Amino acid sequence: MLSGHNKSKPGTVVHFNNSHCAMGNCMENESVVPVNNPTFDPKTINHTIDVYFYPLSPPSRAALMLIKALGIKHNVKIVNIMAGEQMTPEFLKMNPMHTVPTINDGGFILWDSHVIMKYLVEQYAKDDSLYPKDPKKGAIVNQRLHFNTTTLFPKLLDYCVPVLFNNEEPDPNKATKFEELLNILDGFLKNQSWVAGDNLTIADFAIITVVATAEIKMPIDLYYLPGSAPCRAVLLAAKAVGVELNLKLTDLMKGEHLTPEFIKINPQHTIPTMVDNGFALWESRAIMTYLADQYGKNDALYPKDPKKRALVDQRLYFDIGTLYARFADYYYPVIFGGAEYEPAKLEKIKDAFKFLEIFLEGQDFVAGNQLTLADLSLLATVTTFEAVNFDLSPYKNVVNWLARAKAAAPGYEEANGKGAVIFKQMVENLTKK
Known part of the structure; x- marks a missing residue:
């Protein structure tokens, strides 16, 4: 999802005033998900999944959150995309698209955070509550994931990247466009606890990392x-x-x-x-x-x-x-x-x-x-x-x-x-x- 960029402006972070969607109150700390809930009791695996991860990447954080929530044994491998580590021959051999997150599950290589999360639930979760098999429920989760990957996250990047990496002044028009999407997200959350209904799903894992990134305050x-x-x-x-x-x-x-x-x-x-x-x-x-x-x-x-x-x-x-x-x-x-x-x-x-x-x-x-x-x-x-x-x-x-x-x-x-x-x-x- 997130590939390499040029040098970042020190100390610059991003904030949108109305990015306080309902799920943010339930998942204020991205790493806090109840691992003792029976929903997250995984099938036993005898190996450790390698997770190629960059901490600043919302998609990376979403995948790692889910892995931790499922209780899957994992080995985090930090890929410093600012230093170009995703462009090494070793990484390109594993993932020719040179993106993070990427996982290696016993020799099975997979990238794209949404695909990774779907795979992990289907392969290791006790039940399908995080990614329902019911066609209608699953379709709503997919719709929210597509909203994130094609609309919400790209608009956040469109606003952030020029500020963070090119030392440009914030563009208020781009901020407004992102805030309009947050209003749409608020609509999804009306009268329900989570973005795809009344149960936590992988769509929440994906979207909360984007919203949490947007909530950080930019110095005035x-x-x-x-x-x-x-x-x-x-x-x-x-x-x-x-x-x-x-x-x-x-x-x-x-x-x-x-x-x-x-x-x-x-x-x-x-x-x-x-x-x-x-x-x-x-x-x-x-x-x-x-x-x-x-x-x-x-x-x-x-x-x-x-x-x-x-x-x-x-x-x-x-x-x-x-x-x-x-x-x-x-x-x-x-x-x-x-x-x-x-x-x-x-x-x-x-x-x-x-x-x-x-x-x-x-x-x-x-x-x-x-x-x-x-x-x-x-x-x-x-x-x-x-x-x-x-x-x-x-x-x-x-x-x-x-x-x-x-x-x-x-x-x-x-x-x-x-x-x-x-x-x-x-x-x-x-x-x-």
Whole structure:
């Protein structure tokens, strides 16, 4: 089924949000099948079956699962298809199609996982429950196997192979096509426990390995600079939500945000920019709310209650439209353009901090008494003010909140503290007289 490919991209795996079919709950661990069930009591054999196997191959795993479930004595022989071991003269002599899985049952050579599974049940299983002899029941099992081999598995490969082995960006259209097939699979499973009826069959063994492969999570790409306050706000949100980010350093000074490849992802060529399984998004607060909605274990960071959420949104807009905007208006012309400070702009910053002081009156965090995305966003901004030595001491509520938020934010130092230091060092280098 699965033949050789080129070198894989390290750490890249695949996930589809709706791939939670009913049988996945029954077979979460592919190797866990009840071998003490009388259904799986095999005929006695006096030899060991050789199984030529590659761990990343869903068809290989399906065949090995069944062999283990049947309790057949076997010898696993790993074939590293990345190293071309399926192309050796010895392997080609055994299987001229050079595919895995392949079995050697006492000199009888067989390949193709579905054929192998049918053979093993007919040859060694106590009864025919895994592959019924009844024409109608057997036909349904065959139909599900053909659905897997001609439709489900090829569409998974069509999506995965360019990402895993050619370093291409995920194609959302291909992801959608695979998800449509999962919806069909959900239809098969409606009102029944297994894909071909109310009994486990070899069709379940074949399909569960494909679905399990699709359930693995792909790290989210984040194009960022560690010193950037908006980027640090996203890092804080990701830590709080508990999602892994694949960080892609994007050097604005070198124009890496202006390359054709980056502009194709984000025509506004801004950072942070996120790519989640082909879905591209920019603007830090939009990314933060997406991560909380998509991956949050609960709604504490971004409440679903309309009034509570509106208050969090108001604070987020206050940050981007007022506090951070006034920071940029006052400091950036000096830091990056060598301009003189304008006192009137400094007064606007002080007014913004007076607003924040009022927001915090009588409560622990900016939108209530629990940490939300608004705190994380403002935390990145206020620590940026700290980095340029802005005097926060007149704002007692802000000072107390800042200490509280730093302590409450998961992974604060890694997500924000180090980046704020980098920003401070950059400012000092750029403003040396």
